[in-house]
Amino acid sequence: MDELLGRAWWMLMLRGAAGILFGLLALLWPGLTLLLLVVMFAAYALIGGIAAVSAAIRHRSIRKDWWIPLLLGLCTIAAGLIAVVAPGVTALVLIAVMGANAIVTGVLDVVTGIRLKRRGRTEWLLFVIGILSVLFGIFVLLAPGAGALALVWMISTYAIVTGSLLFVVSLAARNGRDAVLRDEQKTPLHS
Numbered sequence: 001m002d003e004l005l006g007r008a009w010w011m012l013m014l015r016g017a018a019g020i021l022f023g024l025l026a027l028l029w030p031g032l033t034l035l036l037l038v039v040m041f042a043a044y045a046l047i048g049g050i051a052a053v054s055a056a057i058r059h060r061s062i063r064k065d066w067w068i069p070l071l072l073g074l075c076t077i078a079a080g081l082i083a084v085v086a087p088g089v090t091a092l093v094l095i096a097v098m099g100a101n102a103i104v105t106g107v108l109d110v111v112t113g114i115r116l117k118r119r120g121r122t123e124w125l126l127f128v129i130g131i132l133s134v135l136f137g138i139f140v141l142l143a144p145g146a147g148a149l150a151l152v153w154m155i156s157t158y159a160i161v162t163g164s165l166l167f168v169v170s171l172a173a174r175n176g177r178d179a180v181l182r183d184e185q186k187t188p189l190h191s
Contacts, residue, residue, distance in 0.1 A: 008055035009177060012170035015048040019163025026156040038083045038094060045080030049073040072108045099140035106133025125169045129162050
């Protein structure tokens with residue numbers, strides 16, 4: 001799995017950057033209309049989902065557990081498509097879709113974090129991201145009547161924090177991959 005992350009570090013970076021951008025845009029425009037929030041969420045979900053699916057498919061020959069990022073990407077794309085197809089959706093349904101997406105992707109991130117726990121590097125951040133996502137999803141589903149401004153702030157903070165953590169994980173995965181490549185170049189081939 002760490003080899004998959006090393007090769008697909010850019011997927012985590014793209015997902016993190018999309019989260020940070022989504023969160024910052026939502027914070028800069030606190031008076032967002034629901035439609036703009038739907039569009040921003042859809043873009044965030046589609047970019048992150050496509051990146052995850054692409055990385056999983058490209059690297060499926062590396063490990064048998066490549067299906068985890070594939071499933072994560074498909075769930076995220078589905079959430080984004082729901083937001084695109086039904087932009088007039090009520091705030092409660094949007095909140096439920098976002099909460100359910102956060103729980104599903106959080107569980108998948110926890111599974112990935114647990115599988116990588118043995119590596120002892122910064123992959124534990126995936127576990128933290130997953131727990132934050134699950135807690136965020138539960139909170140969103142339990143408090144759907146929160147005010148629109150509070151919802152924007154909560155979603156923005158969640159997206160920035162998890163996006164930042166994903167960005168850190170991507171850098172660690174890239175640096176780990178680069179270290180392995182340097183070691184391979186230093187090791188002479190034996191015939």
